[in-house]
Amino acid sequence: MKNLSIVIPVFNEAASLKELLCRTTAACEPYSPYEIICVDDGSWDGSFELLLELKKNYEHLVIVRLQKNSGQSAALTAGFKTAHGSTIVMMDADLQNPPEAIPTLLENMDGFDAVVGWRKDRKDSFLKRAGSRIGNSLRRMILRDPFHDNACSLKAFKSAVAADLVKFNHMIFFLPDLIEIAGYRIKEVPVPHEHRKHGRSKYRTFSLSGISSFWDTLFVKALKKRKLTYTVERIIA
Ligand code: UDP
Ligand code: MG
Secondary structure, three states, rough: EEEEEEEEEOOOOOOHHHHHHHHHHHHHHHHOEEEEEEOOOOOOOHHHHHHHHOOOOOOOOOEEOOOOOHHHHHHHHHHHOOOOOOEEEEEOOOOOOOHHHHHHHHHHHOOOOEEEOOOOOOOOOOHHHHHHHHHHHHHHHHOOOEEEOOOOEEEEEEHHHHOOOOOOOOOOOHHHHHHOOOOOOEEEEEOOOOOOOOOOOOOOOOOOHHHHHHHHHHHHHHHHHHOOOOOOOOOOO
């Protein structure tokens, strides 16, 4: 058992990987024993080959290679299933989530099962920020949840939380809601955000995803309505 598993989905992020590993390792050192799980989501830019090369110098690196590009939610799920840490931290590979923010999440775990990041000062294009603001407002209205920034990838949770989440394609846009539905205590904290240094976003600003995310929101609403509520009085073994 490790103290900490970092789970990072990687899709064509070769240009960021060296710095990512270097900074993430430095941030995790105080929490040893730890592991950094990079899930290569069918990259074709040499990311996987570079990860194999980096493994020679980074003993804490665990590489999961998906057969083909399967999406961020699938890559994260594969990472969660590989993780051996009592706590899991998820983040992106492109360094928009600075690894130095990992301690901020972990320091806030006291009394909570999950801590989720909120990019208060988001370093994305105006269009992306505007789209995200509309999406967050609509979701908040339909789901009546208090969360500001569901799609922020920087999140920490106990390993039991990851195992209990309802998994589906696009779940990454609803993780705080899914954590609550699974009955866990959750806290939102502001985290820093950086510009993408290399490559481009893997998501288009304008696409049909708005329509599918509307159906996803209704699906999560149905889950929320059927949330199990119970209190264990005692267990006699
Ligand atoms: N990603 C992935 N599979 C995909 C799309 C994205 O593993 O099909 C990864 C990507 O490499 C990055 C993270 O998911 O680590 C977030 O992607 P991106 O930075 O493009 O999203 P944005 O920050 O623009 O919302
Ligand atoms: Mg990004």
